[in-house]
Amino acid sequence: MSARRPRVRDVALDVVWRADRGSRFVDDVLASALRRGLERTDRALVTEIVHGVMRWRGTLDVVIDGARDGGRMKPRMRWILRVALYSCLFLDTTEDRVAVSAAVDAARRSFGRGGASLANAVLRRAIADWPRETVEHADATRDIELGDGVVRRGPAGSFPAEPIANLAARGSLPPWLVTRWVERFGIDEARAIVRAQNRRPGVHVVALDGDVAGVRDRLAALGIDGVPTETGVAITRGASRLHDDDAFATSGLVVQDPAQATVVPALGVSSGDTVLEVGAAPGTKTLMLAHAVGPGGRVVALDRSQRRCASVTAALERAGLAARVDVVCLDASALLPAFDGRFSHVLVDAPCSNTGVLARRSDARWRIEPDAIDLLASRQRALLTAAAGAVAPGGRLVYATCSLEREENREVVDSVVDSSGASLRLDTDASTPPSADHDGGYWARLLSARPDRG
Ligand SMILES: C[S@@+](CC[C@H](N)C(=O)[O-])C[C@H]1O[C@@H](n2cnc3c(N)ncnc32)[C@H](O)[C@@H]1O
Structure with a gap:
């Protein structure tokens, strides 16, 4: 078995390296690598290593930097070390020597004998510095928590002493994001969120x-x-x-994650309804809406991405529900006048920062920039405002994101309601932080005013 393990790590290294170099989504690169004929167990291990490395990249770098003598490190060498170290520190089924030998071989292929000996030295020291321990209480300054009381306990002072910087480094998250959560939720809830994101x-x-x-x-x-x-x-x-x-x-x-499973029910669609979904791809909620409207109802599923629209159509066809849905590839921030007031129910499943689903979108935490939140919020306001125009008087509108950020959630809703001139009101909303069992997310239900009968 160990003879084929290095190959698994080579595939994982290739995926994270190509995703990083090409600024591509790791899920896309991984999907194409998995199509290349790996056995089922190897596919599972490659997937585990790739997502684990992406999630824990920040913390792995702290460990790597503590185990070397400074100086610049080539990006590829760092990825080689991250892949090996993730396997050694986080996968209790991995034999360290298998992961180290795969890394040493990869470093030799890329950098010759000097690279091989650097990889060997850094990994051996890191593994020795971070033994696996079972503890009653994790030490909030030193430990990397692996769950169920198991930690990797490193040398004192490996992580910064300041609480937010410490949480960011131990939880492998950008400090600006942790700062936001601590300011908004307090340090204890922020710790729980960080744990859920990993x-x-x-x-x-x-x-x-x-x-x-x-x-x-x-x-x-x-x-x-x-x-x-x-x-x-x-x-x-x-x-x-x-x-x-x-x-x-x-x-x-x-x-569908439990945090998302309450979104379509919040819209309260019945058989025969006419529903618009804005931001439909890849189509999970479209399937639910198509089922809910029954054979006599209609769903218009909009997405601006041609490629992603194709995935909605394919999902509907596989499920035998395509006849109830029009899939329309369109930028919905300027909806067609033909849509005005036509839909009894509208769902806006908005593109967002994904800060509620960082465990699932393992590379998202390293992609999102602090100023992206305000930019996203203004796009979300435009989408929600346009979608509100499509709601029939007396109809319902649900706005959903998988973000934890107030600017993308309640503030978008409040701003659109405020500028609607009383034609919309907020009925109810729900924020879910991520936990051990589910992702985080938000939805709000808005009601459109009935026509004045006076
Ligand atoms: C959160 S995803 C939707 C998930 C989907 N509803 C599901 O449950 O499977 C958001 C989608 O919005 C689409 N989108 C982003 N901006 C858009 C726009 N201006 N008009 C239409 N679709 C847009 C994206 O292409 C993306 O597919």
């Missing part, structure tokens, strides 16, 4: 027809096990079948 996110399945109680049996019929949640089932075994198996696509089930 979990390995699970796979959660819901039923299109909302039959929560039946999900487990329907999965069992496909050979997939899980434990029930409030909205569906968290998968414990057989998750890879969800993607391989056509039977899943036609089972009336979809993969």
Whole structure:
């Protein structure tokens, strides 16, 4: 088995390196690497290493820098060390010598004998400096928490003493983001959020027809096990079948995180309704809406990306629901006048900073810039304002994001309601911070005023 492990690490290294060099989404690079004929267990390990390295990159760098003598380090050497060190520190199934030898070989191929000996020296020292321990309480200044009381405890002073900088370094997050969360939620809640952002996110399945109680049996019929949640089932075994198996696509089930599973129900769609979805791709909520409107209703699913519109159409076709939906590739910030007041229900599933789903979008934390939040908020206001024009009098509008930032959530809603001249009012909203079991997110339900009968 160990003979093929170095190959797995080479693939993982290739993915993170190409994603970084090409500024590409790691999910896209990973998806194309996985198509190249790896065995199922190797695919799982490559996926684990790639996402783990992206999530823990900041903390891995602290460990790497503490184990070397300074000076500049070539970017590729750093990625080689990150991949090996993630395996050694975070995967208890990995033999250190396998990961180290793969890294030393990769460093030799790229940098010759000097590179090989540098990789060997840094990794051996880092592994020795950060032993694995089981503790009753993690030390909030020194430990990297692996969960269930297991930590890697490094030398005193490895992380900064100042609490926010310490949390950012130990939790592998940009300090500006941690500063925001501490200011808004307080240090304890910020710690819990940081921990949730570094979990390995699970796979959660819901039923299109909302039959929560039946999900487990329907999965069992496909050979997939899980434990029930409030909205569906968290998968414990057989998750890879969800993607391989056509039977899943036609089972009336979809993969959706619990934090997202309350968004479509908040819209309260009934059979026969006419629904507009703004920001539809890849189409999970479109499937739910198409199911909810029934054969007599209609969904118009808008997305501005041609490529992503194709994925909505494909998902609808696989599920046998394409006849109920018009997929329209359009920039919705300037909606067509033809849409004015036409829809009883409108869902705006807005593009956002993704700060509620950093565990799942493992590279997002390193992509987002502090000033992106205000820019996103102004785009979100434009989308919501345009979408509000499409709501029929007396209709409903749900605005959703997977962000934790108030500027992208309640502030967008308040600003659009304020400038609507009383034609919109906020009915209710819900903010969910991420946890051990689910992502974070936000939704708000707005009601459009009924026509004045006086
Ligand atoms: C959060 S994702 C939608 C997720 C989707 N509703 C689901 O549940 O599977 C946001 C989507 O909005 C789209 N988008 C961004 N700006 C847009 C715009 N101005 N007009 C239309 N779609 C837009 C993006 O292409 C992206 O697919």
